[in-house]
Amino acid sequence: MTRTITLAIESQAECIELLSGALGGLCRLLALPAAPIEIAMVEAVNNVVEHAYHGEPGHPVWVEFEWAPNRLSLRVRDRGQPMAPGRLEAAPALADPDPAALSPRSRGLTLIKSCMDTVEYEARDGVNTLSMSRALATGESV
Amino acid sequence: MTRTITLAIESQAECIELLSGALGGLCRLLALPAAPIEIAMVEAVNNVVEHAYHGEPGHPVWVEFEWAPNRLSLRVRDRGQPMAPGRLEAAPALADPDPAALSPRSRGLTLIKSCMDTVEYEARDGVNTLSMSRALATGESV
Amino acid sequence: MILTHRIIEGIDIAALSGRLVMADAPQVRQKLLEIIEQGNGKLILNLAEVGFMDSSGLSVLVSAFKAARAKSGDLALLYLSPAVRSLIELTRLQQVFAIFDDEAAALARLR
Amino acid sequence: MILTHRIIEGIDIAALSGRLVMADAPQVRQKLLEIIEQGNGKLILNLAEVGFMDSSGLSVLVSAFKAARAKSGDLALLYLSPAVRSLIELTRLQQVFAIFDDEAAALARLR
Ligand SMILES: Nc1ncnc2c1ncn2[C@@H]1O[C@H](COP(=O)(O)OP(=O)(O)O)[C@@H](O)[C@H]1O
Ligand SMILES: Nc1ncnc2c1ncn2[C@@H]1O[C@H](COP(=O)(O)OP(=O)(O)O)[C@@H](O)[C@H]1O
Numbered sequence: 001m002t003r004t005i006t007l008a009i010e011s012q013a014e015c016i017e018l019l020s021g022a023l024g025g026l027c028r029l030l031a032l033p034a035a036p037i038e039i040a041m042v043e044a045v046n047n048v049v050e051h052a053y054h055g056e057p058g059h060p061v062w063v064e065f066e067w068a069p070n071r072l073s074l075r076v077r078d079r080g081q082p083m084a085p086g087r088l089e090a091a092p093a094l095a096d097p098d099p100a101a102l103s104p105r106s107r108g109l110t111l112i113k114s115c116m117d118t119v120e121y122e123a124r125d126g127v128n129t130l131s132m133s134r135a136l137a138t139g140e141s142v
Numbered sequence: 143m144t145r146t147i148t149l150a151i152e153s154q155a156e157c158i159e160l161l162s163g164a165l166g167g168l169c170r171l172l173a174l175p176a177a178p179i180e181i182a183m184v185e186a187v188n189n190v191v192e193h194a195y196h197g198e199p200g201h202p203v204w205v206e207f208e209w210a211p212n213r214l215s216l217r218v219r220d221r222g223q224p225m226a227p228g229r230l231e232a233a234p235a236l237a238d239p240d241p242a243a244l245s246p247r248s249r250g251l252t253l254i255k256s257c258m259d260t261v262e263y264e265a266r267d268g269v270n271t272l273s274m275s276r277a278l279a280t281g282e283s284v
Numbered sequence: 285m286i287l288t289h290r291i292i293e294g295i296d297i298a299a300l301s302g303r304l305v306m307a308d309a310p311q312v313r314q315k316l317l318e319i320i321e322q323g324n325g326k327l328i329l330n331l332a333e334v335g336f337m338d339s340s341g342l343s344v345l346v347s348a349f350k351a352a353r354a355k356s357g358d359l360a361l362l363y364l365s366p367a368v369r370s371l372i373e374l375t376r377l378q379q380v381f382a383i384f385d386d387e388a389a390a391l392a393r394l395r
Numbered sequence: 396m397i398l399t400h401r402i403i404e405g406i407d408i409a410a411l412s413g414r415l416v417m418a419d420a421p422q423v424r425q426k427l428l429e430i431i432e433q434g435n436g437k438l439i440l441n442l443a444e445v446g447f448m449d450s451s452g453l454s455v456l457v458s459a460f461k462a463a464r465a466k467s468g469d470l471a472l473l474y475l476s477p478a479v480r481s482l483i484e485l486t487r488l489q490q491v492f493a494i495f496d497d498e499a500a501a502l503a504r505l506r
Contacts, residue, residue: 001156003154003156003157003159003160004151004152004157004160005149005150005151005157005160005161005164006149006150006151007147007148007149007150007164008147008148008149008150009146009147009148010146012145013416013417013418014143014145014418015145015146015147016416016417016418017145017171017414017416017418018145018146018147018168018171018207018209019147020171020414020416020447021167021168021170021171021172022147022149022164022165022167022168023164023167024167024170024171025163025164025165025166025167025168025170026160026163026164026167028163028166028167029159029160029162029163029166030163035477035478035481038447039449039482039485042416042417042447042449043449043450046416046417046449046450046451049417050417065160067160094485094486094487095487096487096490097486097487097488097490097491099490099491102457102460102461102491103457107450107453107454107486108450111450111485111486114485115485155305155306155307156307158305158306158307159303159305159307162303162305162336177366177367177370180336181338181371181374184305184306184336184338185338185339188305188306188338188339188340191306192306236374236375236376237376238376238379239375239376239377239379239380241379241380244346244349244350244380245346249339249342249343249375250339253339253374253375256374257374
């Protein structure tokens with residue numbers, strides 16, 4: 001059986017913590033690996049607040065959490081400016097850092113891709129959706 | 143500063159647990175007294191599923207969680223059949239049970255009223271809202 | 285919700301584990317009533333592993349209590365988890381239910 | 396996010412506690428850059444009490460690292476919490492940052 005809960009906040013950095021709290025409780029309840037799931041969600045929501053809404057508060061951010069015994073799916077939705085086509089695909093895989101050319105930025109999409117098994121993006125009818133999923137070993141626990 | 147997160151499920155008994163999981167994580171994050179808050183929310187949502195929607199799945203249930211340093215407010219919303227006027231007020235206070243006339247039912251509203259400081263109900267424009275709040279001792283913890 | 289059941293000297297001992305809430309209450313109620321029906325109406329219910337209980341869960345306990353009494357038996361609650369204890373105390377049902385922290389004492393009561 | 400700061404033998408020791416995330420990153424970055432600016436560019440950052448960190452938090456560490464190096468100093472990370480350790484290892488930044496589980500060793504490195 002699949003079960004779904006949707007979490008919604010306004011686009012404010014201070015509210016992202018509430019999403020983390022709720023997600024942490026869900027991971028605990030369902031014995032999911034909380035660390036990579038929280039990273040993926042927080043990075044996706046950070047991007048919505050920062051890029052889709054340009055740091056403007058008061059806009060909606062939704063996180064749909066869908067649990068099936070063998071798969072967790074997260075869908076992060078916004079009504080802001082869509083991500084440029086190809087941007088997600090262009091995000092590099094994790095690689096050894098170059099100490100001489102360390103950038104303080106641009107790890108969000110890369111982290112999301114490394115924490116989840118599938119990552120897709122769709123902009124449609126004014127709603128943008130980043131869909132991520134991760135296979136769960138049956139009985140996988142924290 | 144006030145911060146708000148909204149949790150939404152469909153009207154299915156099996157999904158209420160997800161609300162509990164998310165609420166538990168929020169209580170942990172904010173060091174709130176989880177037990178009475180969870181009881182109040184679960185009883186309110188049970189009532190929506192059972193009475194407002196008559197056990198029919200597929201209808202929306204929202205829980206708005208609003209945290210201020212000195213007060214937690216929960217608003218449980220539905221689009222189902224409203225509660226009869228005066229029903230909330232008529233719910234008895236907690237009292238010693240009579241072993242000879244024990245009813246297996248009708249403790250929901252009474253529990254909500256005993257776990258929260260204020261409880262109000264409003265049916266307006268097709269949306270019903272049970273609003274509850276509880277004062278928080280600053281620094282009150284589990 | 286997991287229910288395990290054994291019988292000692294004609295007394296039923298059932299243990300619940302998980303969340304005893306609206307989604308699970310009908311099934312658990314039915315199982316407990318079956319146990320009471322098929323046995324002597326003497327039931328010990330171990331609640332140590334019940335992490336959360338709502339008023340539907342309470343109503344299951346009340347149903348089992350009434351069914352046991354109707355058969356001239358009784359219900360004894362054993363090892364309340366903190367969540368269960370606080371709900372039972374909130375509703376003052378400790379005035380009605382016999383509650384034990386020791387299986388031997390619960391057995392002695394029902395023998 | 397709480398930041399505490401002390402100085403031992405000209406080496407700055409700052410400890411963070413809480414969640415190092417986007418909401419807090421600008422403030423923490425500024426504080427750390429001030430400490431580096433006003434000191435010798437030798438900074439030990441204690442992360443034992445950082446319960447969660449995202450890429451904004453990582454970028455604060457990178458900024459502090461670069462500022463310290465620019466002053467011919469260095470950054471040493473001390474006591475990574477599990478969440479911080481797993482993020483740093485995921486991004487392989489343990490190849491860049493000096494990481495210690497012992498304050499004396501971190502001090503020796505920066506002295
Ligand atoms: N949700 C989004 N909406 C719009 N643009 C986005 C979104 N997510 C990412 N982007 C774009 O992709 C770029 C790379 O994102 P990311 O890897 O997270 O690094 P950073 O956020 O540090 O720039 C961003 O700079 C932004 O231009
Ligand atoms: N959210 C609701 N919507 C419609 N009716 C409600 C709602 N909550 C409670 N009621 C009505 O109030 C009555 C008492 O509720 P409650 O005290 O929770 O006990 P119970 O649910 O066991 O009947 C219910 O039987 C129902 O008729």
